[in-house]
Amino acid sequence: MLEKEQVYKELLRCNKCGGCQVICPTYKATYYEGNVARGRLFLVRKYLENGEQALLKTPEIVQVLEQCLLCESCTKVCPSGVRTAEVVLHYRQQLLEIKGSKNKWKERLYRLAFLNKAFIPLAAKLAYYYQKYGMIPDPYQLRSFLSQYLDGQVLRDNPGTGITLPATGQRKYKVTFFVGCASNTFYHGAALVAINLLRRWADVTLLDNYCCGAPLLSLGAVDGFREVANRNLELISREQTDFIVTDCSTCASVLKQYPARLGVAAPALTKLRDLVEILIQEREHLSQVKGRGRQKFTFHYPCHLARGQNLKEPTQKLLDDLFGSSYQPHLEDDSCCGGAGTFGILHRDLAQKITAAKLANIQNSGAAQVVTSCPACLMQLGAVVKRLALPLVVKPLAVFLEEAMGESR
Ligand code: SF4
Numbered sequence: 001m002l003e004k005e006q007v008y009k010e011l012l013r014c015n016k017c018g019g020c021q022v023i024c025p026t027y028k029a030t031y032y033e034g035n036v037a038r039g040r041l042f043l044v045r046k047y048l049e050n051g052e053q054a055l056l057k058t059p060e061i062v063q064v065l066e067q068c069l070l071c072e073s074c075t076k077v078c079p080s081g082v083r084t085a086e087v088v089l090h091y092r093q094q095l096l097e098i099k100g101s102k103n104k105w106k107e108r109l110y111r112l113a114f115l116n117k118a119f120i121p122l123a124a125k126l127a128y129y130y131q132k133y134g135m136i137p138d139p140y141q142l143r144s145f146l147s148q149y150l151d152g153q154v155l156r157d158n159p160g161t162g163i164t165l166p167a168t169g170q171r172k173y174k175v176t177f178f179v180g181c182a183s184n185t186f187y188h189g190a191a192l193v194a195i196n197l198l199r200r201w202a203d204v205t206l207l208d209n210y211c212c213g214a215p216l217l218s219l220g221a222v223d224g225f226r227e228v229a230n231r232n233l234e235l236i237s238r239e240q241t242d243f244i245v246t247d248c249s250t251c252a253s254v255l256k257q258y259p260a261r262l263g264v265a266a267p268a269l270t271k272l273r274d275l276v277e278i279l280i281q282e283r284e285h286l287s288q289v290k291g292r293g294r295q296k297f298t299f300h301y302p303c304h305l306a307r308g309q310n311l312k313e314p315t316q317k318l319l320d321d322l323f324g325s326s327y328q329p330h331l332e333d334d335s336c337c338g339g340a341g342t343f344g345i346l347h348r349d350l351a352q353k354i355t356a357a358k359l360a361n362i363q364n365s366g367a368a369q370v371v372t373s374c375p376a377c378l379m380q381l382g383a384v385v386k387r388l389a390l391p392l393v394v395k396p397l398a399v400f401l402e403e404a405m406g407e408s409r
C-alpha cells in the first residue's frame with residue numbers, strides 16, 4: 001500500500017498529457033474527464049489543497065474513486081508510469097476510515113464474508129434457493145446475474161479439502177490447489193475439470209484456504225485484507241508440495257502481491273502458479289489437444305493475468321501453438337471486461353456498458369466462443385451475453401481445453 005507521501009509523489013508525476021484517455025474503459029464508456037486517470041488524479045490533487053477530509057467528503061471525488069476499475073491499463077501506457085490504481089486504493093482506504101462513511105456497511109459485510117470460510121458457500125446456497133423461488137425485491141438484479149452459475153453445489157464439498165486426489169497419469173509432482181471463492185461456489189464444475197487436468201501428471205490436494213483478499217483490497221479494507229493474507233500465508237507455508245496452483249487469475253495475481261503488500265518475505269509463494277503458467281510449463285501434456293480447424297474462438301486476457309502477472313504474451317503463444325488460426329485475437333483483448341470483482345454489481349450500468357463494448361470487439365473477431373481464466377470475467381461476460389442475447393459462448397479455460405482434448409462431458 002502506498003503511504004501518503006508516496007501518493008502525493010504519484011499525483012505530481014502526472015503531466016496531464018492525456019495518454020490514458022484512449023485506454024481507460026470508464027472514460028470510453030462515459031467521456032467524462034473525471035473518469036480517466038488524468039481526471040481522477042487532478043481532482044484528488046485539487047481537493048487535497050483543502051485538506052484530506054474535504055476531499056473525501058466531496059461526492060464527486062468519492063464517485064470517481066469508486067468508479068475506477070483498478071485495471072491498471074492507464075499505468076501501462078502512461079509515460080510517467082503513474083500508479084493511478086494505487087492512488088485510488090489509498091483513498092478508498094481513507095474513505096473507510098472516516099467515521100460515518102456510507103461504505104462502513106460494505107466493510108463489515110466484506111469482513112464477515114471473506115474472513116469466514118463458510119460464509120460464501122452458505123450465501124451461495126441461500127442465493128440458489130432465492131434464485132429458484134425468489135420472492136423478495138431484487139434491486140441489483142442479482143437473481144438474473146447469478147442464475148446461470150448457481151446450483152447449490154460447492155467445490156470443497158465435492159472432492160473435499162485436505163484429501164489428495166492421485167495422479168491419473170505418470171506422477172511428476174504434487175500440487176496444492178488454492179480454491180478461489182468464485183471457483184468454489186460459481187464455477188466448481190470448471191474447477192474440478194482444472195483439477196482433473198492437473199491430475200494427468202500430479203497428485204492434487206485441495207487447500208482449505210480463505211478468500212485471496214481481492215474484494216477487501218479493492219474496497220480499501222486494508223486490515224481485513226492483511227488478516228486473510230496472513231492466514232493464507234500460514235496455510236500455504238505449511239504445505240509440503242511442489243506447486244500451489246489456482247485456476248483463478250485474480251487469486252494468483254493477488255497472492256503474488258502478498259510479500260509487497262504485507263512487507264514480508266514469503267518463500268512459500270515462490271511455488272505459486274496460475275493454472276495458465278502450469279499449462280505453459282506442461283505443454284507436452286496438452287499434445288492431445290485437437291486445436292486446428294476447430295470453431296473460431298478468442299481469449300479475453302483478464303487484467304490480473306495480463307497486467308497483474310505479465311502473462312499475456314506467453315498465454316498468447318500457447319494458444320497460437322495449440323490452435324493456430326482457430327484462435328482469433330480480438331481488438332483490445334486485454335482491456336477490462338467491466339467485472340472487476342464486485343464492480344459489475346455495484347456499478348451495474350457502467351459495467352454493462354464497458355462489457356458491451358468488449359463484446360462488440362469479440363464479435364468483430366468472428367469468434368463463436370470467448371475463453372478466459374478468471375471467474376469474475378466469466379460471470380460478467382456471461383451475464384451481458386445473456387442479457388443481449390448474443391450468439392456467443394463464454395467458457396472457462398480448463399473446460400475449453402478438456403473439450404479440445406476430446407473429453408467433453
Ligand atoms: S498518461 Fe499518465 S501522465 Fe499522461 S495524463 Fe494520464 S496519468 Fe497523467
Ligand code: SF4
Pocket residue numbers: 023024025026027035036037040067068069070071072073074075084085
Ligand atoms: S485503473 Fe483502469 S479504470 Fe482506473 S483510471 Fe486507470 S484505466 Fe481507468
